């Protein structure tokens with residue numbers, strides 16, 4: 001693992017309990033990211049779904065409740081443990097690094113790939129997009145959410161929008177501050193990497209936070225209605 005990957009690895013190792021206990025209820029997740037991702041998903045009942053990366057297992061659990069057969073992967077052993085704690089052996093939970101491919105998943109064996117708020121931890125999307133394309137059946141669907149390139153560019157006051165660059169951040173958690181690193185890339189790079197893998201982009205969404213968000217955090221809600229934080233994509237294997 002290179003140095004940059006190590007930082008996110010250790011951050012998520014550290015944050016596993018926090019994710020398990022708190023992230024389900026955080027307005028950014030519950031009332032913004034999750035509604036945005038779920039709105040793009042096709043019906044999942046009876047489908048084989050890859051949750052990449054599952055973190056503490058919220059999507060894995062939701063998918064199981066909807067009647068999907070789920071494989072969840074994550075590179076953090078502590079996150080894997082949290083997902084197992086949540087879903088037991090009802091899903092296949094595997095420790096794997098998305099940078100290194102998914103050799104344990106067969107060609108054309110998955111109906112839906114779901115990847116929420118993870119791809120910005122990967123510098124190069126060639127392997128991951130190629131693998132998502134390979135494991136999907138023809139006509140299969142990939143849905144992902146990532147940090148919005150506009151948000152990362154403005155919030156971190158970067159100079160050159162067209163670069164793909166590593167950014168440093170620090171998150172407040174109940175256990176204290178945690179250092180996080182992720183990649184910002186321009187919108188054209190996001191779409192090019194998806195298209196070059198062979199996908200057709202069906203939808204690119206910048207949804208509003210929900211009414212529940214406004215009730216619990218009106219000021220943040222107001223900001224999100226003017227400045228998008230996440231970008232949502234649905235693409236199909238042709």
Ligand SMILES: C[S@@+](CC[C@H](N)C(=O)[O-])C[C@H]1O[C@@H](n2cnc3c(N)ncnc32)[C@H](O)[C@@H]1O
Pocket residue numbers: 008009012013023052053054055056057058059073074075076079096097098099115116117118121122
């Ligand atoms: C923001 S969390 C995902 C949240 C989760 N999808 C949810 O909504 O509950 C990002 C996850 O990506 C994982 N991750 C980051 N880089 C990864 C990589 N290269 N391979 C596999 N997992 C990775 C982290 O361990 C972490 O669990």
